[in-house]
Amino acid sequence: MSERVPARERLLKAAAELFYRDGVGATGIDTITAHAGVAKMSLYNNFSSKSDLVKAYLDARLQEWHGLYRGRLAEAMTPRERLLAVFDSYVDHADLAYGWGFRGCGLLNAAAELPVGDAGRATVALQKEEAEQLFRECLRDMKPDAGAAAIDETAEHLSFVLEGAMARAGLDGHDGRLKAARKIAISIMDRL
Secondary structure, three states: OOOOOOHHHHHHHHHHHHHHHHOOOOOOHHHHHHHHOOOHHHHHHHOOOHHHHHHHHHHHHHHHHHHHHHHHHOOOOOHHHHHHHHHHHHHHHHHHHHHHOOOOOHHHHHHHHOOOOOHHHHHHHHHHHHHHHHHHHHHHHHOOOOOHHHHHHHHHHHHHHHHHHHHHHHHHOOOHHHHHHHHHHHHHHHHO
């Protein structure tokens, strides 16, 4: 006999699917609790509000990406490979969403629906800044003699390429743009 999955975990799993597939605003509490198979009171016993659930969902997506990146990083031996691991982890993250209909970056999709100043937006901004900082660190390790301005500019360009590719991949419904962005990143690194 298998252990019963706690209500909090079931709610987060349901929210992850529904928020990603249908959007944060279009997904009501009743839909989430029905999808999770829990009573409405279970939601409020675990989260103070829908906003609290959205923040938990975004935190979980961030942790999910961290895990995927760490997995790719474990295989990377050089600064170049570590930088490309960021791109590869985005492809891996896209792969996780195909069962729900790939729509691009779940973090950015949710952030677009949240008001300025919402704690969830800060989580999304943290992840995007973190990816750019990883680029910066890898570029410094690759090209220690390159100036700080060149490193910062290149890291920003790589960030724009990655995020733009994720947005376009979401429109396309597949990861082809992310794979193309990886090739562009190689070209950018070769020119630094």
